[in-house]
Amino acid sequence: MMTTGIVESRGQALAIHNLSLEFPTFSGAIKALDNVSINVAKAEIVGIVGESGCGKSVTTMAATGLLPKGRYRITGGSVRIFGHSTLAMNESQLQDVRGKMVSTIFQEPMNALNPTIRIGKQLTDVIMRHEEASLTDARRIARDILADMLIGEPERVMKLYPFELSGGMRQRVLIAMAFSCNPGLIIADEPTTALDVTVQAVILRLIQNRARRTGTSVIFISHNVAVVSQLCDRLYVMYAGRIVEQGVTRAILDAPQHPYTQALLRCLPERVAPKQELEAITGAVPNLMHPPAGCYFQPRCKEAVDLCRSRSPQLEGANGRQVACWRRGVGPETEQGSPQ
Numbered sequence: 001m002m003t004t005g006i007v008e009s010r011g012q013a014l015a016i017h018n019l020s021l022e023f024p025t026f027s028g029a030i031k032a033l034d035n036v037s038i039n040v041a042k043a044e045i046v047g048i049v050g051e052s053g054c055g056k057s058v059t060t061m062a063a064t065g066l067l068p069k070g071r072y073r074i075t076g077g078s079v080r081i082f083g084h085s086t087l088a089m090n091e092s093q094l095q096d097v098r099g100k101m102v103s104t105i106f107q108e109p110m111n112a113l114n115p116t117i118r119i120g121k122q123l124t125d126v127i128m129r130h131e132e133a134s135l136t137d138a139r140r141i142a143r144d145i146l147a148d149m150l151i152g153e154p155e156r157v158m159k160l161y162p163f164e165l166s167g168g169m170r171q172r173v174l175i176a177m178a179f180s181c182n183p184g185l186i187i188a189d190e191p192t193t194a195l196d197v198t199v200q201a202v203i204l205r206l207i208q209n210r211a212r213r214t215g216t217s218v219i220f221i222s223h224n225v226a227v228v229s230q231l232c233d234r235l236y237v238m239y240a241g242r243i244v245e246q247g248v249t250r251a252i253l254d255a256p257q258h259p260y261t262q263a264l265l266r267c268l269p270e271r272v273a274p275k276q277e278l279e280a281i282t283g284a285v286p287n288l289m290h291p292p293a294g295c296y297f298q299p300r301c302k303e304a305v306d307l308c309r310s311r312s313p314q315l316e317g318a319n320g321r322q323v324a325c326w327r328r329g330v331g332p333e334t335e336q337g338s339p340q
Helices: 056-063 091-097 119-130 135-148 167-179 197-214 225-229 249-254 259-266 306-310
Strands: 012-025 028-041 045-049 073-081 102-105 185-189 217-222 234-239 242-248 316-318 321-323
Touching (some): 045 056, 056 185, 102 167, 119 135, 135 167, 197 217
Antiparallel strands (some): 012 028, 316 321
């Protein structure tokens, strides 16, 4: 089993370096990821934001071996989770990593939970798979973690099936399952999208509080910049399979430098004055089977010049702030301030 050395190698929770990936089709290859690099330190909460289809989930699913076998090709790069190269692992080794080193909270709990198995058994199965725990100990751990997720009467809830719980309660069960084996890294993949706003706030706080208390690293994936602004230490902005900006969350929100990041922030209702029309990003995301020349965002960018249409910019910067844009920082400044 790949469980040795987990604690000793936790200096860097996740290191994705120049990861490139494509999905082959009869019509050609869809270039889903292009030289994506993401680093997450121990006890750090990092956000990945961007429009649907930009590669956020594909990145983390490739890193943890959750993409369908034989349906994709890694064309470059490396992935290390606590020092272990996951791209070189077989399925048995990946199963030892998933749950113990890294765990995922998915967007829709009804799809992630088995509808035919009681909550308690699903939790204890995970705990007994990755921990040296008896059934009695596993049930105790399950009860404690459910209570920690503010689920009342955990013993009763463990006897229920997923369909007998509300959406918010099911999501709390998924969070409990993700944290149950004390992994060093949690991937929260749009965990609040299907929930109403009041429940969203509770779920976000549960993840954040548990992570801070246990020193767990978190990758929070979302298309909602306002959500990650409340949660994350650092931010990666993705567009069409590329990282276009990265840095400390507050610095990006206060002074976005990439035109795409600026456009995303102008779409936030929090930044629009009363009775002012809400902006939308013009155009559509590119076809990654036949991507545009140069910067992928240039067909939609109001600041684009000839250089943007001919050469692809690289991530450049200093002091932890990087932007992939030939016209760094050019564009209208956001005036309403960052989301609170």
